[in-house]
Amino acid sequence: MKSVFVTVGTTSFDDLIAAVCSPAALKVLQSLGYEKLVLQVGRCALDPALLGSPDVAVELEAFRYKESLAEDLRRADLVISHAGAGSCLETLEKGKPLIVVINEKLMNNHQLELAKQLHEDGHVLYCNCSTLVETLQSMELSTLKPFPPGEPEKFALFLDQVFGIQ
Numbered sequence: 312m313k314s315v316f317v318t319v320g321t322t323s324f325d326d327l328i329a330a331v332c333s334p335a336a337l338k339v340l341q342s343l344g345y346e347k348l349v350l351q352v353g354r355c356a357l358d359p360a361l362l363g364s365p366d367v368a369v370e371l372e373a374f375r376y377k378e379s380l381a382e383d384l385r386r387a388d389l390v391i392s393h394a395g396a397g398s399c400l401e402t403l404e405k406g407k408p409l410i411v412v413i414n415e416k417l418m419n420n421h422q423l424e425l426a427k428q429l430h431e432d433g434h435v436l437y438c439n440c441s442t443l444v445e446t447l448q449s450m451e452l453s454t455l456k457p458f459p460p461g462e463p464e465k466f467a468l469f470l471d472q473v474f475g476i477q
Contacts, residue, residue, distance in 0.1 A: 314347035315340060316387035318380060320395045323354040327412050330440040331391055332362035337369050339447040345369060349383055351376070381405075389452070394422030394437070400466070403434055403458035410446060411437040424473050434458050 317331050328350060330336060340348065350362075350373040362371060377383070384390060384405045391410045392398045402409045411426040426437040433456035438446040459465065470476075 312346045313344050313388045314349060314386060315345050315389045315391060316349045316351070316380075316383045317391045318351040318383075318398050319353040319355065319393050320351075320398050321353055321376070322393065322395075322414075323356065324393050324412075324414050325355050325357050326416070326440040327391075327393060327414070327443075328352055328355050328357055328362070330412070330443045332371070333444070334364040334367065335444045336447060337364050337367040339444055341367050341369050343447070345389070347372065349387070350374070351380060351383065391443075394426045396425060396470070399425065399429060399435070400458075403429075404460060406457060408452040408455055409435045410443075410450065411435050412443060413437060413439045415439055421474070428469070428473050432456070 317327070319327055331348070331350070337348070346368070347370045350371065352373050352375055354375070380401065384402055384407060387407055389410070390402045390407045391412060392402060394411045394413055399409065399411060411429065413423050413426055426435065429435040430437045433454070435455065436446055436450055
């Protein structure tokens, strides 16, 4: 069963959950052959049981937190995530295609800088909540480059460059 895993990390990102569960997004996912949508909703105020669309045959599963997301990431064919560094890195290290969704409501949005750099390097697609459906419609996952594994010193250097620390 082809599946999508969505994670918001430990935060609240209701706009992402609402966008990915919108009838338009679910229709696109279904048209691309995805049959299951697993949502890690964190502190989301939305009731996941009320999300989705009766017109779309995409199974929804939701949970707030787990000790580890490793199994959910392993099972996913596509990951849609907030732009937290931990979530992005864990997904990329597992070799999963990743769409990073920027939370534009955050102050001093460092997530945008991280997402832009990972996109420029060819590792992720990124968008905001209002352009998620368009991104899903136009995505070419085969163009994404694998993230180089296991060199934390390179990642530290990368973060230093992104944030202008040197």
